[in-house]
Amino acid sequence: MNRDTPSGDPFRLDDRVVVLTGASSGLGRGFARALAVAGADLVLAARRLEQLEELAAELTGTRVEVVRADVSSPEDCRRVAEAAATRFGRVDVLVNNAGIGTVVPASKETPDGFRQVIDVNLNGAFWMSQACQPLMPEGSSIVNVASVLAHVAPRFPQAAYTASKAGLLGLTRDLAQEWSGRKGIRVNALCPGYFDSEMTRDQEPLREVVEAGTMLGRFGEQHELDAALIFLASPASSYVTGTSLLVDGGMSAL
Numbered sequence: 001m002n003r004d005t006p007s008g009d010p011f012r013l014d015d016r017v018v019v020l021t022g023a024s025s026g027l028g029r030g031f032a033r034a035l036a037v038a039g040a041d042l043v044l045a046a047r048r049l050e051q052l053e054e055l056a057a058e059l060t061g062t063r064v065e066v067v068r069a070d071v072s073s074p075e076d077c078r079r080v081a082e083a084a085a086t087r088f089g090r091v092d093v094l095v096n097n098a099g100i101g102t103v104v105p106a107s108k109e110t111p112d113g114f115r116q117v118i119d120v121n122l123n124g125a126f127w128m129s130q131a132c133q134p135l136m137p138e139g140s141s142i143v144n145v146a147s148v149l150a151h152v153a154p155r156f157p158q159a160a161y162t163a164s165k166a167g168l169l170g171l172t173r174d175l176a177q178e179w180s181g182r183k184g185i186r187v188n189a190l191c192p193g194y195f196d197s198e199m200t201r202d203q204e205p206l207r208e209v210v211e212a213g214t215m216l217g218r219f220g221e222q223h224e225l226d227a228a229l230i231f232l233a234s235p236a237s238s239y240v241t242g243t244s245l246l247v248d249g250g251m252s253a254l
């Protein structure tokens with residue numbers, strides 16, 4: 001069921017409560033700004049509270065709750081959901097954006113290193129979804145931020161990251177199957193190509209590789225990803241569930 005938006009514009013998120021993880025830097029900060037412009041109330045989570053508070057102060061005109069949380073902790077994820085329940089009474093959209101990336105040859109990967117990436121990128125999305133689901137009414141949406149690397153082989157050695165993001169696609173399909181029909185919660189994955197952020201900034205040869213390896217020959221820009229996020233979060237995508245949307249400048253099609 002598609003709950004109508006007050007303005008009649010299906011891309012608006014007025015009066016919708018959005019929980020966004022990984023809002024303290026990079027794509028998450030941009031997502032928070034775009035969601036606020038679309039009219040949403042926000043619950044922002046990450047480990048760096050100061051950065052969240054700074055962002056919240058910038059988002060005047062929007063109701064914002066910030067929560068320090070490590071998504072690899074199921075308990076922290078429950079606290080984020082509780083904060084949303086206490087302040088707003090429900091969750092309409094959950095964006096599982098928190099993530100970490102490592103570049104390590106598989107032969108040199110450590111058990112702790114591998115586990116940590118899976119714990120944040122994959123397990124964290126599950127704990128957050130499980131914690132928020134009881135607060136999500138019919139017409140709600142979960143967006144799992146995966147990666148183009150869920151679809152294609154990475155250009156650099158990234159076994160843990162690639163496995164975590166491919167795993168997110170499986171999780172997306174499962175939760176969509178369990179919750180879309182019965183509970184009216186759509187679940188989709190957003191798969192970015194390469195965008196400027198703390199995660200990509202340190203990987204210097206990356207820019208040349210991406211420019212040569214995408215049809216559009218460049219990194220994406222934040223607003224190009226925001227548009228896809230708003231689509232998946234809003235009633236504009238009311239018949240879209242269990243799938244992934246690639247915003248990768250054509251990288252996966254080459």
Ligand SMILES: NC(=O)c1ccc[n+]([C@@H]2O[C@H](COP(=O)([O-])OP(=O)(O)OC[C@H]3O[C@@H](n4cnc5c(N)ncnc54)[C@H](OP(=O)(O)O)[C@@H]3O)[C@@H](O)[C@H]2O)c1
Binds near residue numbers: 025101199
């Ligand atoms: N940038 C790209 O080109 C690109 C491409 C494909 C996919 N992605 C995905 O997009 C998402 C955002 O990444 P980004 O590029 O914006 O990188 P980023 O600037 O490094 O941001 C990562 C965010 O995740 C948060 N985070 C990390 N570990 C966390 C934990 N244990 N608990 C809670 N929050 C945690 C960080 O906040 P704290 O450190 O404050 O906790 C930060 O806000 C990630 O899932 C990433 O895999 C990015």
